[in-house]
Amino acid sequence: MKIINQIFSLRKILNIARARGKTVGFVPTMGALHRGHAALLRRCRRENDLTVLSIFVNPLQFGPHEDFRRYPRDLKHDVLLAKKENVDIIFHPSAELLYPKRYLTYIDVREITERLCGKTRPGHFRGVATVVGKLLHIINPDVLYLGQKDAQQCAVLDQMIRDLNFATKVRIVPTVRESDGLALSSRNAYLNAQERQEASILYQALKLAKSHVAHGQRQAKNVEAVMRDLIQNNTRAKIDYVACVNADTLQPIATLKGRTLIALAVFFGKTRLIDNIIIRIN
Numbered sequence: 001m002k003i004i005n006q007i008f009s010l011r012k013i014l015n016i017a018r019a020r021g022k023t024v025g026f027v028p029t030m031g032a033l034h035r036g037h038a039a040l041l042r043r044c045r046r047e048n049d050l051t052v053l054s055i056f057v058n059p060l061q062f063g064p065h066e067d068f069r070r071y072p073r074d075l076k077h078d079v080l081l082a083k084k085e086n087v088d089i090i091f092h093p094s095a096e097l098l099y100p101k102r103y104l105t106y107i108d109v110r111e112i113t114e115r116l117c118g119k120t121r122p123g124h125f126r127g128v129a130t131v132v133g134k135l136l137h138i139i140n141p142d143v144l145y146l147g148q149k150d151a152q153q154c155a156v157l158d159q160m161i162r163d164l165n166f167a168t169k170v171r172i173v174p175t176v177r178e179s180d181g182l183a184l185s186s187r188n189a190y191l192n193a194q195e196r197q198e199a200s201i202l203y204q205a206l207k208l209a210k211s212h213v214a215h216g217q218r219q220a221k222n223v224e225a226v227m228r229d230l231i232q233n234n235t236r237a238k239i240d241y242v243a244c245v246n247a248d249t250l251q252p253i254a255t256l257k258g259r260t261l262i263a264l265a266v267f268f269g270k271t272r273l274i275d276n277i278i279i280r281i282n
């Protein structure tokens with residue numbers, strides 16, 4: 001496994017591999033790798049000749065009062081996990097390399113970035129789209145692997161890839177969960193014991209929504225209300241949003257139909273966690 005922090009050396013290796021007919025899969029991350037990332041890497045490994053993992057805590061996607069400085073960083077641990085998952089190349093650039101002085105170019109995906117997490121985190125998806133756009137431009141992978149937990153990020157990047165004619169395919173990999181249902185996230189490390197215990201309510205709320213739909217409920221506002229009640233009646237958490245939206249456009253819907261994303265963002269103390277499920281309604 002190679003750890004590379006220069007763009008020209010990464011491009012050189014990838015050009016040689018490509019000239020030999022090898023396919024390249026890419027998993028972008030901010031490090032603090034966990035079993036969710038391992039699932040992305042395993043799928044990438046299975047479907048491509050070469051697996052490239054990027055580790056870069058992207059300052060551009062954090063708001064001024066967010067957790068950029070304290071975001072967990074543990075390269076040693078990440079390298080061990082990457083080795084175990086047979087990663088071929090770790091790309092670990094510096095912020096100065098990706099955003100040199102007088103950096104002026106950004107990727108702004110409109111509309112779907114303004115809802116859900118985009119409302120609470122203005123500028124977040126601009127940061128995500130810009131860094132992933134740059135990484136795709138540098139790596140030019142055949143396939144990009146993203147986790148379903150970040151459903152809006154998946155929709156935004158999918159839109160960007162189509163709009164900007166990147167030749168990369170997108171694969172969305174199912175969310176990996178703890179035994180009590182909590183979706184794996186690097187931010188789970190911030191939770192204290194009580195918050196961690198309460199955080200399992202997120203998946204319970206999603207399952208409750210699913211069962212209401214299975215029993216015939218089709219009104220988005222009613223599904224959202226049962227989820228809100230469950231969270232508010234059983235935890236001290238603060239709800240950012242609970243929403244039923246069209247899974248492709250992320251447009252709010254009054255009546256559930258077709259591929260529907262049920263998504264939520266909830267604060268446990270200062271830690272904001274997100275989760276979602278997609279259901280299909282005929």
Ligand code: PAF
Pocket residue numbers: 028029030056058061128131132150153
């Ligand atoms: O999901 C993440 O970890 C980040 O948003 C990503 C896609 C690596 C971009 O910095």
